[in-house]
Amino acid sequence: MKYNPVEIIIRKRSGKKLTREELSFFIKSYLNNEIPEYQMAALLMAIYFKNMHPDEIQTLTEVYINSGKRITFPPDMPTVDKHSTGGVGDKISIVLAPIVAACGAKIPMISGRGLGHTGGTLDKLESIPGFRTDFSYSQFKKMVKEVGFSIIGQSKELVPADKRIYALRDVTGTVESLPLITASIMSKKIAEGAKNLVIDLKVGSGAFIKKMDKAEKLAELLMQTGKNLGQKVSVVFSNMNSSLGEYAGNALEIKECIEFLKGKKIPDIYTITKMLAVEMLMLTEIAKDRIEAGNMFGTVLENGKALEYFKRFVQAQGGNPKICDDTSLLPQSKFKIPIISSKKGWVKSIDTQAIGYALIEIGAGRKTIESQLNYAAGAYLPIKVGVFVDKNSEIGRVYCDDEIQGLSVANKIRKSFLIIPSKSEYDENYFKEMELIYGLENNLDE
Amino acid sequence: MKYNPVEIIIRKRSGKKLTREELSFFIKSYLNNEIPEYQMAALLMAIYFKNMHPDEIQTLTEVYINSGKRITFPPDMPTVDKHSTGGVGDKISIVLAPIVAACGAKIPMISGRGLGHTGGTLDKLESIPGFRTDFSYSQFKKMVKEVGFSIIGQSKELVPADKRIYALRDVTGTVESLPLITASIMSKKIAEGAKNLVIDLKVGSGAFIKKMDKAEKLAELLMQTGKNLGQKVSVVFSNMNSSLGEYAGNALEIKECIEFLKGKKIPDIYTITKMLAVEMLMLTEIAKDRIEAGNMFGTVLENGKALEYFKRFVQAQGGNPKICDDTSLLPQSKFKIPIISSKKGWVKSIDTQAIGYALIEIGAGRKTIESQLNYAAGAYLPIKVGVFVDKNSEIGRVYCDDEIQGLSVANKIRKSFLIIPSKSEYDENYFKEMELIYGLENNLDE
Numbered sequence: 001m002k003y004n005p006v007e008i009i010i011r012k013r014s015g016k017k018l019t020r021e022e023l024s025f026f027i028k029s030y031l032n033n034e035i036p037e038y039q040m041a042a043l044l045m046a047i048y049f050k051n052m053h054p055d056e057i058q059t060l061t062e063v064y065i066n067s068g069k070r071i072t073f074p075p076d077m078p079t080v081d082k083h084s085t086g087g088v089g090d091k092i093s094i095v096l097a098p099i100v101a102a103c104g105a106k107i108p109m110i111s112g113r114g115l116g117h118t119g120g121t122l123d124k125l126e127s128i129p130g131f132r133t134d135f136s137y138s139q140f141k142k143m144v145k146e147v148g149f150s151i152i153g154q155s156k157e158l159v160p161a162d163k164r165i166y167a168l169r170d171v172t173g174t175v176e177s178l179p180l181i182t183a184s185i186m187s188k189k190i191a192e193g194a195k196n197l198v199i200d201l202k203v204g205s206g207a208f209i210k211k212m213d214k215a216e217k218l219a220e221l222l223m224q225t226g227k228n229l230g231q232k233v234s235v236v237f238s239n240m241n242s243s244l245g246e247y248a249g250n251a252l253e254i255k256e257c258i259e260f261l262k263g264k265k266i267p268d269i270y271t272i273t274k275m276l277a278v279e280m281l282m283l284t285e286i287a288k289d290r291i292e293a294g295n296m297f298g299t300v301l302e303n304g305k306a307l308e309y310f311k312r313f314v315q316a317q318g319g320n321p322k323i324c325d326d327t328s329l330l331p332q333s334k335f336k337i338p339i340i341s342s343k344k345g346w347v348k349s350i351d352t353q354a355i356g357y358a359l360i361e362i363g364a365g366r367k368t369i370e371s372q373l374n375y376a377a378g379a380y381l382p383i384k385v386g387v388f389v390d391k392n393s394e395i396g397r398v399y400c401d402d403e404i405q406g407l408s409v410a411n412k413i414r415k416s417f418l419i420i421p422s423k424s425e426y427d428e429n430y431f432k433e434m435e436l437i438y439g440l441e442n443n444l445d446e
Numbered sequence: 447m448k449y450n451p452v453e454i455i456i457r458k459r460s461g462k463k464l465t466r467e468e469l470s471f472f473i474k475s476y477l478n479n480e481i482p483e484y485q486m487a488a489l490l491m492a493i494y495f496k497n498m499h500p501d502e503i504q505t506l507t508e509v510y511i512n513s514g515k516r517i518t519f520p521p522d523m524p525t526v527d528k529h530s531t532g533g534v535g536d537k538i539s540i541v542l543a544p545i546v547a548a549c550g551a552k553i554p555m556i557s558g559r560g561l562g563h564t565g566g567t568l569d570k571l572e573s574i575p576g577f578r579t580d581f582s583y584s585q586f587k588k589m590v591k592e593v594g595f596s597i598i599g600q601s602k603e604l605v606p607a608d609k610r611i612y613a614l615r616d617v618t619g620t621v622e623s624l625p626l627i628t629a630s631i632m633s634k635k636i637a638e639g640a641k642n643l644v645i646d647l648k649v650g651s652g653a654f655i656k657k658m659d660k661a662e663k664l665a666e667l668l669m670q671t672g673k674n675l676g677q678k679v680s681v682v683f684s685n686m687n688s689s690l691g692e693y694a695g696n697a698l699e700i701k702e703c704i705e706f707l708k709g710k711k712i713p714d715i716y717t718i719t720k721m722l723a724v725e726m727l728m729l730t731e732i733a734k735d736r737i738e739a740g741n742m743f744g745t746v747l748e749n750g751k752a753l754e755y756f757k758r759f760v761q762a763q764g765g766n767p768k769i770c771d772d773t774s775l776l777p778q779s780k781f782k783i784p785i786i787s788s789k790k791g792w793v794k795s796i797d798t799q800a801i802g803y804a805l806i807e808i809g810a811g812r813k814t815i816e817s818q819l820n821y822a823a824g825a826y827l828p829i830k831v832g833v834f835v836d837k838n839s840e841i842g843r844v845y846c847d848d849e850i851q852g853l854s855v856a857n858k859i860r861k862s863f864l865i866i867p868s869k870s871e872y873d874e875n876y877f878k879e880m881e882l883i884y885g886l887e888n889n890l891d892e
Contacts, residue, residue: 013491038482041483041488041491042487042619045459049491173459
């Protein structure tokens with residue numbers, strides 16, 4: 001062997017920067033089964049504690065990318081993608097992609113399934129009768145070109161190294177490492193071929209990242225790595241202290257997306273989607289400034305062009321486009337169980353992660369990668385942090401096919417709301433901050 | 447599974463104290479092959495960074511002990527053992543055990559082989575023609591009772607858990623963890639059955655631990671764990687900035703030991719052996735105070751009783767006791783190559799670890815556990831830190847069977863001496879400290 005793996009582990013353990021050669025050697029030897037799982041596990045834990053220099057993150061990202069295929073688009077095509085770090089009720093891709101495509105951008109989006117307490121875009125789309133996400137990359141490229149966007153699943157051909165190392169991180173307590181998260185996100189997004197990338201970095205009780213300082217560090221690493229590898233990256237920090245929109249659950253969210261594209265004003269969806277769309281139009285230089293980008297966003301929503309793009313997308317991927325005219329064609333649940341508040345007062349906080357986990361029990365999310373979903377299951381969750389609720393009022397509904405399970409989930413959701421008798425006990429900034437859309441970082445040259 | 451291994455790893459990673467149940471579950475499941483190597487590796491690295499509470503160290507030590515057999519001696523037998531953390535030229539066990547046994551203590555000593563730059567007591571003893579270290583535990587107990595002491599090798603029956611986890615630590619960069627070192631030492635020493643233990647904790651350029659602050663932390667953990675598990679422990683901090691005694695090499699050190707037991711005054715061997723012997727006689731309550739203990743030490747050295755005990759020991763373990771009268775019966779090397787100083791001045795420091803590694807090349811130490819030793823090989827190293835040497839003077843000798851290799855090793859040893867033209871440039875305390883015997887910590891109730 002060219003290097004002694006133990007010496008590399010000890011160098012990282014001591015906080016030293018690994019050279020490009022050392023790090024490539026270690027990762028490649030691991031992928032070739034020349035370095036065993038336990039040495040990789042030890043290195044990952046050392047990285048968790050000692051972090052990585054941006055150069056190391058760049059090397060890791062490149063090794064990930066080069067481990068598999070890479071999709072390419074013509075250099076003059078205004079390609080842009082959006083990545084979300086995941087939350088509860090996060091259906092943004094499904095409305096954002098048709099809007100931005102209707103404005104003239106091309107969006108090659110490779111998305112994921114739900115895992116843990118967060119939902120997955122692919123699962124939501126597959127609740128549309130007939131809808132498929134398992135296209136070849138040449139079909140994918142054709143749809144991006146002709147329809148303006150496509151959303152498919154990741155095959156084993158793309159960044160297999162990340163897939164394998166992620167699986168090891170998952171069982172060794174090394175998921176929550178910002179450098180490792182950065183390389184994982186950026187390698188996938190660069191391998192997909194979009195020249196520009198907007199990241200929806202979710203922060204709060206329903207996100208993987210709970211605190212803003214950590215989110216800012218991650219944003220910096222993502223943008224730095226993008227810059228080093230020739231991808232323009234903007235990061236939008238968005239709030240995940242309440243579930244996003246009014247619905248959580250696969251078919252329920254598709255219905256909500258269609259209503260949104262038809263003009264229904266859903267405040268948080270509107271604000272986040274607009275911010276992300278504006279950044280995507282700026283990165284691709286389709287809009288000359290943020291005001292123009294904002295106007296374009298408004299126009300394609302109002303004139304029905306975004307909805308039209310969505311219909312074409314559903315049809316192109318094998319789904320029934322009639323759901324856009326008649327959402328009752330989507331899977332429907334047998335029971336609707338009200339969630340009744342047992343207290344009167346203001347919602348101080350919502351354990352959104354607990355809601356995500358509760359919804360898994362009725363099949364709205366996955367326990368394991370093999371879990372069967374119940375597409376109709378989910379919840380209506382219109383109450384956000386800071387809202388007043390009355391005792392015995394309906395604060396939501398559970399949609400389910402099993403009444404007993406549904407009652408139990410309704411109870412768990414009820415308990416996830418922390419209701420306080422008086423707002424005045426708390427700093428008034430508290431409630432503002434809990435629902436703020438946090439802002440933006442980018443490395444556009446302006 | 448009773449616990450989720452990942453959750454235990456994450457708890458330790460977050461610096462939380464693991465419960466007795468969690469830690470026992472993890473280690474036992476690992477030993478039963480229910481938890482894979484990579485999860486154990488991740489936990490070990492998390493322990494490296496987040497340390498362990500004394501309760502956790504106690505649990506780990508107990509799990510180690512209970513993984514194998516345990517040797518027992520009658521409760522009224524004054525059993526005491528000595529453990530050294532390892533150094534270059536460390537032959538102390540070989541003179542200490544017969545001295546303390548001659549004073550009336552019983553010393554059941556299970557010792558190790560050389561690895562890395564440090565020598566091993568078993569290797570040194572096996573350079574005596576016929577000498578064996580592979581006795582059964584019942585033979586071992588019989589020798590301890592009849593001869594007063596015995597030194598044998600560790601079988602697989604004793605603390606197999608430590609053996610397996612040590613092998614994993616060795617390849618995952620997690621050897622240098624004080625809590626893991628503590629559990630490893632204490633489990634072996636408690637399983638051996640001695641009620642009392644003195645630890646020779648070596649500090650300096652030729653030791654695994656280079657700095658006093660780290661040594662003090664380790665001492666505290668060792669004594670605390672001993673106390674928790676009913677073993678009385680004293681720790682002697684001893685200097686390893688120069689090789690110990692005048693010789694390094696297996697047969698050469700046996701010869702030196704015999705000369706010492708016959709009355710030759712070798713200052714550092716004398717001082718360290720006396721300190722350790724005094725503590726062993728105090729722990730076993732054979733001496734009523736340190737003055738009496740010191741006198742007993744002097745008496746058995748002067749009246750030949752210690753040498754007599756050594757002879758009986760060599761004979762009991764199959765060796766030729768005539769080596770005590772005629773050390774030329776020990777293996778002899780073909781060549782003696784002088785080490786010539788190329789500079790005039792004072793020895794500021796010696797890279798004792800580098801000397802240890804150089805000696806491996808002529809077969810005086812082991813590269814791997816399977817390495818063949820050349821028992822006759824080694825070096826004469828009379829020069830200590832602080833000594834004046836003249837240009838072109840002989841500062842040592844290499845004993846070897848291959849002249850070319852010997853010349854190369856002589857050159858490496860020469861380079862390991864840092865010689866400075868004037869002592870006055872340095873703090874005068876520097877030289878004192880470099881050769882100081884550092885002192886003692888114990889948990890005797892006095």
